[in-house]
Amino acid sequence: MSNDNLMILLMVIAVVVCVLGLGAAGIYCLNKTVDQNGH
Amino acid sequence: MHLIPHSWSHLHILVSVFPSCGLMFVLGFYIAGFVTKNEGMKQTCLALFGVLGLLAIPTYFSGAGSMAALDGKPDVDQDMLNYHYYVGLFGLAALVIVGAAAWIALWRSLGAKQLSDQALKVVLGLAIVTLALMVVVDELGWEVHHFELHLPPKEGPYMAPGTTPETWSHVHMILNHFPTVGFTFALVFYLIALAMNNDVMKRSSLVVFVISAVLGVPTYVTGAASMWALTDPPIPQISKALINEHRDMALLTLFGLAFTGGAAWIELWRYRHLGRFSNRSLYVILAFAIITFAVMAETGHRGGQINHPEIRLATDALPTDPKAGWTPAIELLINNVIWFVPWQTVHFFGFSMIFGTVLVVVLRVLGFAKSIPFSAVHRILPLGLLGVLMNVFSGMLMLLADSFRYLNETTFAPKIAFIAIGVIAVLYFSLSERLWTVKAGEDAPASSKAVAVLVLLSWCGVIIGGRLLPYV
Numbered sequence: 427m428s429n430d431n432l433m434i435l436l437m438v439i440a441v442v443v444c445v446l447g448l449g450a451a452g453i454y455c456l457n458k459t460v461d462q463n464g465h
Numbered sequence: 466m467h468l469i470p471h472s473w474s475h476l477h478i479l480v481s482v483f484p485s486c487g488l489m490f491v492l493g494f495y496i497a498g499f500v501t502k503n504e505g506m507k508q509t510c511l512a513l514f515g516v517l518g519l520l521a522i523p524t525y526f527s528g529a530g531s532m533a534a535l536d537g538k539p540d541v542d543q544d545m546l547n548y549h550y551y552v553g554l555f556g557l558a559a560l561v562i563v564g565a566a567a568w569i570a571l572w573r574s575l576g577a578k579q580l581s582d583q584a585l586k587v588v589l590g591l592a593i594v595t596l597a598l599m600v601v602v603d604e605l606g607w608e609v610h611h612f613e614l615h616l617p618p619k620e621g622p623y624m625a626p627g628t629t630p631e632t633w634s635h636v637h638m639i640l641n642h643f644p645t646v647g648f649t650f651a652l653v654f655y656l657i658a659l660a661m662n663n664d665v666m667k668r669s670s671l672v673v674f675v676i677s678a679v680l681g682v683p684t685y686v687t688g689a690a691s692m693w694a695l696t697d698p699p700i701p702q703i704s705k706a707l708i709n710e711h712r713d714m715a716l717l718t719l720f721g722l723a724f725t726g727g728a729a730w731i732e733l734w735r736y737r738h739l740g741r742f743s744n745r746s747l748y749v750i751l752a753f754a755i756i757t758f759a760v761m762a763e764t765g766h767r768g769g770q771i772n773h774p775e776i777r778l779a780t781d782a783l784p785t786d787p788k789a790g791w792t793p794a795i796e797l798l799i800n801n802v803i804w805f806v807p808w809q810t811v812h813f814f815g816f817s818m819i820f821g822t823v824l825v826v827v828l829r830v831l832g833f834a835k836s837i838p839f840s841a842v843h844r845i846l847p848l849g850l851l852g853v854l855m856n857v858f859s860g861m862l863m864l865l866a867d868s869f870r871y872l873n874e875t876t877f878a879p880k881i882a883f884i885a886i887g888v889i890a891v892l893y894f895s896l897s898e899r900l901w902t903v904k905a906g907e908d909a910p911a912s913s914k915a916v917a918v919l920v921l922l923s924w925c926g927v928i929i930g931g932r933l934l935p936y937v
Contacts, residue, residue: 434806441807442814449851456731456847460738 467781468766473530475776478769480523481606484560485599486646488517492592494654494669499585503665507580509657511567513650514588518564521557528553534775540612540702549605556602559595566591607638611772612702613695624873627698633690633872640684644722645765648677652754659747667742671729672896674754678726679888682857683881685719688712688768689864690872695771697869705787707771712792714764716861721757723857728753730850733895737843792865799866812859816928818852823887823924826894830909830917839903846895853888875937880930887923890916 427435470476491513498506532550535541570584608614613634621628651673658666692712695703728750736742769776770783777783784790798804822845828834829842864871871877893916894900900913909917 430803434803437803438807438810442810445811445855446814449855453847453851456735457844460735460844463739 467778468762470776471778472534472775473527474534474773475769476523477527477531478773478776480520480527481603482642482646483520484517484524484556485596485603486642487650488560488563488592488596488599490647490650490673491517492589492596493673494650495589495592497665497669499589501665503663504580505661505663506666506669507585508571508574509654509661509666511571511580511585511588513653514567514592515564515571518561518567521560521564525553525557531775535610540610542609542615545605545608549602549609552598552605553602556595556598559591559598563588563591563595607635611635611638613700613772624870626869629690629693629697629869629873631694633687633694637684637687637691640680640687641765641768644677644680644684645761647673647680648722648725648754648758648761651677652758655751655754659751664736664742667747668733668736668896671733671750672892674729674750675726675733675892676889678722678729679885681719681722681726682861683885685715685861686864686872686877686881688715689868693869693872702774703771704783704785706784706789707767709787709790709792710784711764711767711771713790714760714767716792716795718757718761718764719857719861721753721760723854725750725753725757727850727854730892730895731847734843734846734850737895737901738840795862796865796868799862805863805866808859808862811855812863815852815855815859816931819849819856820924820928822846822849822852823891823920826891827917827921830894830900830913832908832914835908836905838905838907839900839909843894843901846891849891871934874934876930876933880927880934883923883926883930887920887927890920890923894920 470479491510494506495510495514497503498510528550532546535546536543566584566588570580570588573584574580611634613631616631619628619630651670654666654673655670657663658670689712692705692708696705696708699705728746732742732746732750735746770781787793799808825845826842826849829837829839893913897913899910903909
């Protein structure tokens with residue numbers, strides 16, 4: 427694997443982990459508020 | 466303070482969209498007031514009809530002033546100007562009647578302590594007729610000054626440079642007023658709802674924030690297509706530098722709309738489960754909405770400057786470098802494979818999340834897995850929202866990488882139209898009272914099944930349209 431391809435792979439992993447991580451954290455908090463106060 | 470009109474033409478451009486697009490949104494709220502039997506909502510709408518009726522005065526005088534300023538100008542179609550004027554007189558007369566009927570209905574309700582159903586329906590009928598007239602007046606108005614709408618059709622091999630049709634400028638001209646005016650009325654309604662502490666009005670305003678955000682996407686995309694239509698080949702009166710300045714703000718508006726619409730949807734979703742609003746969240750949405758409104762006002766002003774030299778001031782410092790601004794810089798950056806591929810990957814994750822969520826909800830509504838109550842399925846809808854937000858962000862970045870090619874692909878416009886239909890139809894799943902009460906073992910109503918089929922077909926259309934982009 428060339429250095430350029432390695433950089434692309436690392437960028438893909440970094441961006442996907444950041445976006446999905448932020449989204450997962452948001453959805454976790456959202457569900458928590460409903461679990462604690464919902465009916 | 467260049468946003469404050471300094472000429473009749475500028476005032477007319479600004480104020481004339483409210484009696485048409487504004488009337489459409491107030492009518493929407495008014496009909497929602499009928500459906501929910503909410504007196505506060507009906508009263509607020511009557512007052513807004515009254516205000517729109519009063520707006521007929523500045524619309525008429527600014528129009529007359531603009532006509533005097535445009536008289537004899539070679540690039541103005543004088544016949545069209547006269548048609549616009551005479552049909553406009555009918556439209557404004559109808560608007561004044563709607564306003565007067567609304568004020569009378571409100572005034573009578575003060576004595577009778579309740580609104581008269583008959584008077585309310587008279588206002589509804591008059592407002593619908595006025596709206597039909599106003600649509601014609603607006604269209605004639607756009608035809609007056611937008612010479613590009615009368616240019617001969619472009620010819621040449623498919624997707625060759627210089628073949629982006631001028632129709633996109635026309636579509637953008639119409640479409641951009643919906644998120645802007647809709648958002649303005651949603652904000653006004655929202656402020657009144659917060660002051661009156663009326664939950665139905667709060668929910669309705671949040672819904673219009675979401676709809677405005679959804680409509681922001683086709684508005685942005687048709688705006689990009691208009692840029693190609695107006696600059697390739699170049700038209701002497703149109704400045705690419707001015708367009709880029711408008712695009713910079715439009716990108717910010719799109720993200721502002723996504724934040725406001727996303728936050729509004731989350732609060733609507735939470736309301737379903739909690740049965741009440743969180744004041745803190747409502748004020749966060751208000752803050753998002755006010756910031757977005759300010760950015761959108763500047764975007765609209767910059768958009769108006771592109772093809773309305775009459776609203777430019779001698780003191781305006783207009784840009785001249787067509788390569789300056791954030792948007793051209795982002796275009797260069799995203800064209801690099803190291804940035805493009807990660808966002809494309811995020812886009813595919815987003816698609817999977819949207820389609821997965823839609824499939825589960827649609828299948829339950831259609832009668833699969835009836836043992837699950839709808840309220841349980843409702844819990845997974847935020848995953849779909851996350852997918853939509855991821856794809857708006859990544860999709861617009863990808864569009865910037867090669868907008869001429871994307872916009873001129875056959876399947877791009879249907880894809881964007883299906884996105885708007887799909888998201889607005891999904892909104893039904895978040896709001897429907899009948900679906901919310903579907904318990905385990907119960908069948909969903911037939912109307913909900915029809916919406917479910919529409920949602921499924923729309924999102925299939927989005928995926929097929931997207932996948933075919935490089936090939937058809």
